[in-house]
Amino acid sequence: MENNNSKERYIALEKDFIYRFQDNTLFLSRSLLLPQTIWFTKKIPKELKSFKVKNIILNLDELQDIDSAGVMALFHLKDKLRKSGISARIEGGSQSILEKIELFSPGQLPYHETPLKPGFLERTGNAVSHFFTDFVFGFITLAADVFYWSVSDIFRSRSRRKGEIANQAVLIGVNASLIVIFLSFVIGLVIALQSSGQLRTFGANIYIVDLTVIAMMSQMGPLITAILVAGRSGSSIAAEIATMKVTAELNALKTMGLNPIRFVVVPKLYACLITMPFLIIFANVSGILGGGVAAYIYLDITPEIFINRMGTVMQNKDLITGFVKSQVYASLIVLTGSFFGFRVVRGAEGVGKVTTTAVVVAISLVILADSILGLLFY
Amino acid sequence: MSKEKVIEVKGLGASYDELVVLSDVNFSAYKGDITVVLGASGSGKSTVLNHLLGLYPVNKGFVSILGKDISNITEKEQLSLYLQMGVFYQSGALLNSMTVGENVALPLKQHSNLPDSLVEEIVYMKLGLVNMQHAYHYFPSELSGGMLKRAALARAIVMDPPLLFCDEPGAGLDPISLASLDELIINLQKKLGISVLMVTHEVTSIMRIADRIVYLENGVVAFEGSLKNALESNVESVKHFFSVIDEADRFK
Ligand SMILES: Nc1ncnc2c1ncn2[C@@H]1O[C@H](COP(=O)(O)OP(=O)(O)OP(=O)(O)O)[C@@H](O)[C@H]1O
């Protein structure tokens, strides 16, 4: 046995890079830097284990250079050997090598326990209760707050910046009008166009007017408008508030004695409540116009006939439901945008996340509300 | 000077649109030295640093880093240069989507094939050097300003760079953390022989660690020399800067 150990053996680290092993001692040589550590940690433990010795000395006398990765690799090796029942000791080394080892010696690794993973039922329960306490309750609280301030601030303009409502009305409403008008026109045109074939086979050409007007006024107009506004302004409201939060602007507002809800959210709500009905009217008008164009081209219904018929189809009820819808959607969009904006965590990255969530949730809520209102006003 | 130059700047000029920030900057930093760049706020220290880091193109003058002329450098050469330098940004610049541990591990993981367990140990050790081991699993948004700085320093030194750039590492630290940060940088300098180029206003820090001073003013270097020479300098602004120390002496 003894005989066996005094024999010289070699471990090749890389090509032309060989460590000598003799008398239970591994002589490290040349340099142990980041590029060498990869082979060092992969090869040495295996080879040493194959030598079947119990005590190993790692001799550093011939080692010329070492860096932090090298030092860690040394300790890593010791650890690994210990786990497979081999005790290792470090020996020798020049002054500068020892200094580096001292500087980079690993501290006590902090012990962190992995928390017990909750079971499926517990997780489901947690998620449900989290959904209600965090989202539903949080949303309702914010809604209550916003409505309280928006009612009490109607005639008090001191709590907000001068001209802020007009400013927001331009951003949320006026700037959205072109796209709303254009898309409604296209949709009205397409609806009329696709139904025209069916109507013609029954000789019921004139009903194209009923169809377009009812579809646009009671459903498509408000819905298209709300979805567009949710996409444009829901996202920008969320992003703006989230950015203000991560850059501590909201804190600055508070410590200046300004309420972020009154200062930031309420003007946006006013602006959206005011502009939304007009956007819906634009959408209705241009959608019906689109339908009229299709009716004229495909069913030979002249504008005169179209307008006459329209007078009999339109009901006051449609105008009222349109207005109610505009107010509900506007509130939902502004509230959802601000709710997610206020919820941002984790810096700039979080801003992107809450913005996406805000848009998705706002559009879903709008569609949900649309179906509920549809049932109510049917 | 027989020492090797790690940074050499000759006639560097820079402007933002109309505003000329640097007109003719000349200085050198030597191997194994801690060189401190001083100057009033807005004098262009960060601008100089950004040129040295290759973040802004050198349009006027000549800059060489570790013997490489960076005014006409290929992308590949710049990359290999980046592997030899650590950078500590004024704002910390940790990636928000990763934990502190992942942030520090990032360069190591990207530029080497080490096994994960070893990478983790190296990262722990480096965090230990800046006294931040407890924050391994934290996200940057959960740290205080000073902790962010220390984590950023750990990331800057994770590859053992021979050249370390620091933009105001000490700002916002308490005197005790500042002292241990200085001690760490001195340790790295003495034991690893790294060279440091640092922007800082902390006079106590400068007195402890600076070997050489470069003072920027009006777009040129108003003073360049050893700390001792700086303390005895006749340049008005340099004198003024260090006069704070004399004021502190009154209380002794
Ligand atoms: N991206 C930029 N665009 C335009 N001007 C800039 C830009 N960055 C800096 N400046 C201007 O260049 C000058 C120098 O700025 P720089 O950030 O280099 O100063 P500094 O010495 O680092 O100051 P500080 O000590 O406050 O960090 C300032 O006048 C600043 O206004």
Ligand SMILES: [Mg+2]
């Ligand atoms: Mg700066």
